[in-house]
Amino acid sequence: MTLPFTFGAYVARRFVVSALIMLTALTGLVALFDFIELLRRAATRADAGFAEVSSIALLRVPFVALQVLPFAVLLGGILAFWRLSRSSELVVARSAGISAWGFLAGPVLMAALLGGAATAGLSPLSSIMLARAEQLDALVLRNAPSSTTLAGGRLWLRQGDREIDPNGFAILSGRPVAARDAESIRDGGTFRLEEVSFWRLSSNDRFLGRIEAPRAVLRAGEWVLEGATAFGADRQPQPRRDLAFPTELTPDRIADSFASPDTLSFWSLPEFIEVLDNSGFSSVRHRLHYQSLLSLPVLAVAMALLAAGFSMREARRGGVAGMLGAGVAAGFALFMLDRVTGEFGETGTLPVVLAAWAPAAAGLMCALALLLHLEDG
Template sequence: MRLSPTLSIYIARQLIMWLAIMGLGLSTLVFILSFVEQLRRAGGEAGLAMELAIFQLPFLVQKTLPFVILFGSMMAFWRLSRTNELVVARAAGVSAWQFLLPAVFIGAVIGGIQTTVFNPLASAMLARYEKVDAEYLRQTTSRLSVSPTGVWLRQGSEGGQIVINAQRITLDGAELLTVIFFVFENPDRFIRRIDADSAVLRDGYWQIQDANLATVDNPRQHVEEYRIDTDLTPDKIANSFASPETLSFWALPGFLENLEAAGFSGHRHRLYWHSLLSMPLLLGAMVLFSAVFTLKIGTRTSASRTIGAGVICSFLLYFLSDVIHAMGLSGGLPAILAAWSPAALATMLAMAMVLHLEDG
């Protein structure tokens, strides 16, 4: 029997309603917990804590979305099972695959919207959160950026600051290639410019060979060796990159290209981009999982036991995803494999369980 459009719309409407309820409930809970944590970090300053919690909320909602889909779908299917609506549909010849298709489609569409529309908002607000957090709580600022013109670094100096531009940088962060140092006495007073083919980061200073110095009074002066004091280390340079979570799905490919052109590894950012791409598949799998653990309610097993099994399974899947993600970050797995494996494994496992459920 072919699934009627009326039944498809009804199932979709029930699912969307419960997803909205679950999403609102989890978002409220996440916001309260985030606000309490930010209030602790801000030393009781409620205004700053509220600002930080609001900026961080979209990113946290994005992280909890698979659970929203799973629990919201479980509630929708549980209600349809308790009222025997699905029993009647199956008695009329509608298979589990037929009435699950609209729900899986909605899950995949939500995943696509999350990746292409909601993620840019979440990443922009998270970037703002990190900026406010660094300025008011950690009292630090980002000192590195990557653009088509190369790598840009900023460091403090006695009575001013130094801006560094390099076309490339070695993977260990210890050597800059085709480098320019702009020395300022204060933010708007230029002192000198140093050009060189390379600059090596030593313990507490930059060592520059065959440097060309230019000042306001002396446009060009060649020196065999020049040193600039610095508090930078290779670890500080590597950790100064914008985290992939602060870059939108649309901005990541360009940033990744600039990052690798500058000589850095883009493995972490590529892994995150592919994990965003896999979101529709993962959320579709969450809908299938919810069906497996709720369609039997009212027949052979109790509701609490079945829903409890679904919750445990979801957290096991989340733990497995974290392990695979950690292996991807460490380089133990290719970025594409590490990003797509959780979604692919969840989909195959959920489909196998639905097949078993359908065949009795």
């Protein structure tokens, strides 16, 4: 038992070192191209200096690392297993009675840990830094107060309304004023609507009342409808007065609903998705992003097994270059599958869970099939 465990730990160490080196190299390469693109955009902005552009590029580095992690695991694994095969260490291990499944347990575990660390640790850091990078990008390179603008026309929200019915809800509609974009909402701390309509409905969609107001202000924990006219179920108007209704919405949450899901922490996504659903916003992008982060450890494991299957061929048997090239091609095929299923998921053509988990599941099954075909015991 000592020899398989020792050799497995040795292979795992070689694998994780190669994966981390490849992650650093790929992140640096992509970040460099990103930095060059930012410099090109800054060339037309007199007030955009080198320091501002460098800050934006550095703030995007964790996001870039999160995106290239699966490829780093694949390429790092190919490099590690190819070196072990070239030095005949894998041949000697198999001659000693150690199967491929025995010494692959360590790399698989390390790949899962890398994916889990990226989801649980790197993703929250990436979301914070990317949000700041987008703010600077919009302010410095686009001369706009925000990178995301609220949709024109009327804004529609849905929230609970338990004053009349314990399971009732309300639908609010109005035109955003004073704060036309996400960042000015955050900066002002309030969110204002004009030409506001407020429909109150029971749990079975029965009409309970309506409120019309020229203005509404979203403050901490409540909507304040100024000069509102309330209509009961009998359609009779009541005198004008200011009304307040409790709400779970905040200016930040409304702003975030129009921002990229990448700027939200993995740990805050479930609660935020629930708020979006209760408020009538579409949460498809956020649910897809959340499921993609959950599937990242499985995708990393699939990449590690693909790397093993395409790089453990003995050098003396020839065809090594072709196998390595096929491994890289398989990785990019999974990337394309991820992009395609993501697009189908956002449009609602595919269920969100299927769209997010299909690339990881397909890669894992292909890798296991390849290893079962190649492993001779």
